[in-house]
Amino acid sequence: MATAVAAAVTFAGAGPVVGFVACAAALSLLAMMVGHGTEQLGSRMGPGATGVLQSALGNLPELFVCIFALRAGLVHVVQAALVGSILANSLLVLGLALLVGGWKNGTQRFASEAPRMTVTLMMLAVTALAVPTLAARLHTPAAAHPGALSVACALMLLVVFAASVPFSLRGDPAVVLDKEESGHAAWPLWLAIAVLVGASVGAAFVSDWFVEALSPAMKTLGISEAFSGLVVVAIAGNAVENVVGVQLAAANKPDYAMSVILNGSLQIALALVPMLVLISILIAPVPLTLVMPPLLVAALALSAVVSAFIVYDGESIWLEGVALIGLYGIIVSAFWWG
DSSP: HHHHHHHHHTHHHHHHHEEHHHHHHHHHHHHHHHHHHHHHHTTTTHHHHHHHHHHHHHTTHHHHHHHHHHTTTOOHHHHHHHHHHIIIIIIIIIHHHHHHHHHHHSEEEEEHHHHHHHHHHHHHHHHHHHHHHHHHTOOOGGGOHHHHHHHHHHHHHHHHHHHHHHHHHOTTTOOOOOHHHHHTTOSSSHHHHHHHHHHHHHHHHHHHHHHHHHHHHHHHTTHHHHHHIIIIHHHHTHHHHHHHHHHHHHOOHHHHHHHHHHHHHHHHIIIIHHHHHHHHHHHSSOOOOOOOOHHHHHHHHHHHHHHHHHHHEEEEOOOHHHHHHHHHHHHHHHTTTT
16 A cells, blocks of 8 residues: 555656655555564564565665666765665664663663674675775775776675575574464464565565655755765665664564664675676676775774674663664764765
8 A cells, every 4th residue: 555655646746755755654664564574474483584584675675776776877876875774774773773672671682692693794794895995095906996806895795695694594593482482473474475575575666766756855855965875765775674673672572683683784785785786787887886985984894893892792771772873873974965
C-alpha cells in the first residue's frame, strides 16, 4: 500500500517535496515490515544467519540507487552515499539502538565474540578503502593508476567477504536460542521469507523514486548535494537496517540488533563498495574509484575505531548511544556546506 501511494504521488507529478516525503514515509513503513519478518525468521535461525540475510536484503535499495547514479555519471554522489551508509549504520543506527535499548531495558549484554570479529573485519575493510586515497595524496607511483588500484582493492575485499560469510552465518556458538524462545514464531517460515523479500524489493523501487525527487527537493529546501548524498540518500537507502536495528534493541534482543547493524556496515564495505567499483567499469561513463576526499576517509576510520570500542566489552548502556549519535552529528555537520 505504501509503495502504491509513493508510486501514485511520483507519477502524478505532485511536486518534488511531496514525492520526497511520500517516498521517505513508504521506506519507513517497508522497513517496519522487514523488522517483523526478521524477528520471525530470527526465532528459527541464529543471530548471525539472520543478520547476514537481513543486511543483504536491506542493502538492495542502496545497490539500485548507486547503480542508477553511476549510470548518470554521479560518481562523487555515490562515493558520499556509500561512506554515508557506513557512517549511518556504525554511528547513527548503532547509537539509536543502544540509546533506545538501554533507556528501555537498562544495561544490555550480548555475546561479544561475533561482534568483535565483525568490527575487526570492518577496520581492515576501512584500511583497504583508504589505501587508494593515501596513495593519491602522498603522490606515490600508484597515484597514476587509481582505477587499477581500486579494482585490485575491490577484488581483495570480495575475497575477504567470501571468507567471512561462513563465520557470519555460524555466528557466536555461545548464542543459542532456548527451545521456549524458538517456539514463539507465529508466522510460517515461507511467510517470513516472503515478507522480507517483498518489502526489500519494494524498498528498492521506492528508493529509485526517492532519488528522482531528491535533487529538485534539495534545491527547493536549500540542502547541498554533498550533504544530501552523505546523509539523506545514505539513510534512505538503508532505511531497513535503520528501523530494524532499533526495533530489535528495544525488544531487548541485543544479539540480533548487533548482528543486523554491524553486518549492514560490513556488507557495504566488503561487498557493496567493491561490487560497484567493478560494475561501474561496465555501465558508468566515469568508473568509480576508491580515491575519495580525505575527510571521508578520516570519518570512516573514526567510525570503525569508535564502534569497535563500544562492542568489545559485550555490554552497552544508553549513554554510549548518545556518544555515537553525537559523533555522527559532528561528522555530518562538516559536510553541510558541501
